[in-house]
Amino acid sequence: xxxxxxxxxxxxxxxxxxPEPRHAVVIVGAGPVGLxxxxxxxxxxxxxxxxxxxDVVSVGSRAICWSKRSLEILDRLGLGAACLAKGVxxxxxxxxxREAEVWRFDxxxxxxxxxxxxxxxxxxxxxxxxxxxxxxxxxxxxxxxxRVVAVxxxxxxxxxxxxxxDGPYALEARWLVACDGARSSVRGMLGLDFAGELFxxxxxxxxxxxxxxxxAERRFWFEPPFHPGQSALLHKQPDDxxxxxxxxxxxxxxxxxxxxxxxxxxxxxxxxxxxxxxDWVSVYSFQCRRLARFVxxxxxxxxxxxxxxxxxxxxGGNGGLQDVDALGWRLAAxxxxxxxxxxxxxxxxxRQVAADENILHATRATRFMTPAPGAERRFRDAVLALxxxxxxxxxxVNSGRLSTPCVYxxxxxxxxxxxxxxxxxxxxxxxxxxxAGWLLERLGGDMVLLGVGCAPPAVPGLRGxxxxxxxxxxxxxxxxxxxxxxxxxxxxxxxxxxxxxAPGDVAAAAAAVWEGRA
Amino acid sequence: MSxxxxxxLADPDGFYAALLAAHRGLSxxxxxxxxxRLVLILANHIGDRAxxxxxxxxxxxxxGR
Ligand SMILES: Cc1cc2nc3c(=O)[nH]c(=O)nc-3n(C[C@H](O)[C@H](O)[C@H](O)COP(=O)(O)OP(=O)(O)OC[C@H]3O[C@@H](n4cnc5c(N)ncnc54)[C@H](O)[C@@H]3O)c2cc1C
Numbered sequence: 166x167x168x169x170x171x172x173x174x175x176x177x178x179x180x181x182x183x184p185e186p187r188h189a190v191v192i193v194g195a196g197p198v199g200l201x202x203x204x205x206x207x208x209x210x211x212x213x214x215x216x217x218x219x220d221v222v223s224v225g226s227r228a229i230c231w232s233k234r235s236l237e238i239l240d241r242l243g244l245g246a247a248c249l250a251k252g253v254x255x256x257x258x259x260x261x262x263r264e265a266e267v268w269r270f271d272x273x274x275x276x277x278x279x280x281x282x283x284x285x286x287x288x289x290x291x292x293x294x295x296x297x298x299x300x301x302x303x304x305x306x307x308x309x310x311x312r313v314v315a316v317x318x319x320x321x322x323x324x325x326x327x328x329x330x331d332g333p334y335a336l337e338a339r340w341l342v343a344c345d346g347a348r349s350s351v352r353g354m355l356g357l358d359f360a361g362e363l364f365x366x367x368x369x370x371x372x373x374x375x376x377x378x379x380x381a382e383r384r385f386w387f388e389p390p391f392h393p394g395q396s397a398l399l400h401k402q403p404d405d406x407x408x409x410x411x412x413x414x415x416x417x418x419x420x421x422x423x424x425x426x427x428x429x430x431x432x433x434x435x436x437x438x439x440x441x442x443x444d445w446v447s448v449y450s451f452q453c454r455r456l457a458r459f460v461x462x463x464x465x466x467x468x469x470x471x472x473x474x475x476x477x478x479x480x481g482g483n484g485g486l487q488d489v490d491a492l493g494w495r496l497a498a499x500x501x502x503x504x505x506x507x508x509x510x511x512x513x514x515x516r517q518v519a520a521d522e523n524i525l526h527a528t529r530a531t532r533f534m535t536p537a538p539g540a541e542r543r544f545r546d547a548v549l550a551l552x553x554x555x556x557x558x559x560x561x562v563n564s565g566r567l568s569t570p571c572v573y574x575x576x577x578x579x580x581x582x583x584x585x586x587x588x589x590x591x592x593x594x595x596x597x598x599x600x601a602g603w604l605l606e607r608l609g610g611d612m613v614l615l616g617v618g619c620a621p622p623a624v625p626g627l628r629g630x631x632x633x634x635x636x637x638x639x640x641x642x643x644x645x646x647x648x649x650x651x652x653x654x655x656x657x658x659x660x661x662x663x664x665x666x667a668p669g670d671v672a673a674a675a676a677a678v679w680e681g682r683a
Numbered sequence: 684m685s686x687x688x689x690x691x692l693a694d695p696d697g698f699y700a701a702l703l704a705a706h707r708g709l710s711x712x713x714x715x716x717x718x719x720r721l722v723l724i725l726a727n728h729i730g731d732r733a734x735x736x737x738x739x740x741x742x743x744x745x746x747g748r
Binding site: 540543544546547548550551555557558561 | 715716719720722723724727
């Protein structure tokens with residue numbers, strides 16, 4: 166059944182009738198990133214105003230693949246169960262060349278995590294869950310049909326011009342977080358350069374509704390018989406919806422390609438029948454670009470407003486939620502006076518590294534799919550021709566390297582070479598079963614000192630957690646070491662770890678985190 | 684492992700003949716495609732990234748641009 170977009174209620178904002186006091190945080194954009202950030206801040210005790218020019222969730226499914234890390238973040242916001250219950254869980258991807266399967270991957274071959282490698286769930290559902298949660302949260306003032314039309318930056322605050330159905334008003338904020346998407350108007354109004362690469366190939370992206378017994382796997386074809394010379398993707402979503410991506414090439418006419426009489430025969434050739442309903446069609450070309458910096462005085466960029474990638478690898482929405490993860494606790498600490506504004510530089514630094522990684526992978530995948538004539542094309546075809554015969558070539562087949570959280574470079578972080586790579590400083594703490602629950606449920610939100618095989622010593626400002634030992638914990642946290650102590654940031658990232666540490670070492674490492682050095 | 688640029692083939696003339704034989708009867712495009720496959724196969728066999736980078740640099744330099 167087609168999703169029904171119920172409009173959210175518009176209410177006259179107070180600023181239309183009388184000036185509002187300066188807000189600590191104003192977020193522009195109620196997409197997944199803006200909404201998740203507001204919830205993260207609320208969880209930290211920080212109120213925010215969220216402005217969105219629209220009053221409905223995403224039109225079209227757009228982001229459908231939500232990664233394990235995104236699900237862990239959504240779980241912290243109280244939405245993990247809803248996303249799992251509604252979404253389609255998958256871990257296996259299969260890639261074909263012509264008729265033959267050339268590569269099969271399992272993103273989560275081993276158990277030990279609460280969340281699966283991926284869940285497919287239309288962006289409108291994720292936004293709906295986030296918006297309902299935000300509307301119920303007293304610390305979030307969510308204003309629909311409030312369009313930001315002017316931004317004036319001062320050293321320590323921002324003045325906004327906002328348009329509403331009741332006319333314009335002005336708003337002031339100590340911090341403005343621009344989560345207003347790929348065409349960010351805040352970015353435009355500040356005149357910031359959005360540099361990177363634009364790809365010429367057009368892609369038809371469609372959702373169809375049909376009953377089908379295909380398994381919940383990601384299926385990708387290079388040069389399939391039903392769509393000669395191009396690539397295709399088929400992916401299952403809830404509600405009997407299926408996502409289809411069809412590469413159209415460089416010369417395709419986007420207007421003509423969007424028309425049902427053009428789209429339907431293409432899809433009939435893929436699914437082999439005409440027993441389906443076209444739910445959503447769009448024609449895209451893709452880009453990989455980013456801002457040079459994400460923090461500009463009192464204006465902070467996150468999500469697509471800061472960086473965009475082509476969707477192969479599902480790094481857009483997932484990368485945006487990881488921005489939220491890296492920003493929320495830091496901005497909260499700055500607003501509450503627990504840290505200096507310099508802490509935001511660490512957000513900027515870490516997420517630039519992550520954006521570059523996402524752009525690198527997305528660019529490589531897009532190039533593999535849409536090789537330029539000449540050598541690029543020749544090597545791409547060579548890989549595909551070899552993949553059916555020689556195992557090594559399968560690793561070169563690139564239909565998208567799926568989103569995993571960036572491991573931040575923390576060069577000065579205390580570490581011990583005896584401990585396993587999975588939980589090294591800079592990495593998100595890996596999950597593990599704990600009694601009837603999970604390790605990650607016990608971490609996050611604040612700074613934790615995790616004792617594995619030992620009781621964590623008392624250190625001021627840190628919440629001690631002792632892990633229950635089992636095989637997963639041993640493999641991911643101990644390796645051959647008898648015990649380990651881990652300092653975990655509020656975003657569940659490992660800041661430092663030791664086999665043995667004095668409370669003073671731990672306190673020094675915690676201070677480095679709050680000063681933005683780790 | 685550094686790139687071996689000193690003679691390393693037991694029978695250089697024999698290998699050269701085999702290389703030409705592998706291309707015999709192919710069109711220009713088919714030959715180029717074969718070379719591309721061959722490069723990938725040999726690169727995987729070598730495996731060592733530093734040696735491969737040195738090989739790429741040498742190949743490019745020897746072409747004069
Ligand atoms: C075809 C396709 C497939 C994709 N698949 C995936 C996937 O599988 N996985 C994945 O992770 N990502 C995917 N993405 C990317 C994902 O959709 C984006 O990365 C994600 O929407 C970014 O979220 P955001 O909150 O930053 O921006 P957006 O979702 O674009 O939200 C921005 C919000 O800001 C509002 N706004 C804009 N200007 C103003 C203004 N001036 N004033 C007030 N409000 C304003 C807009 O109305 C909007 O609500 C896909 C994208 C496409 C197009």
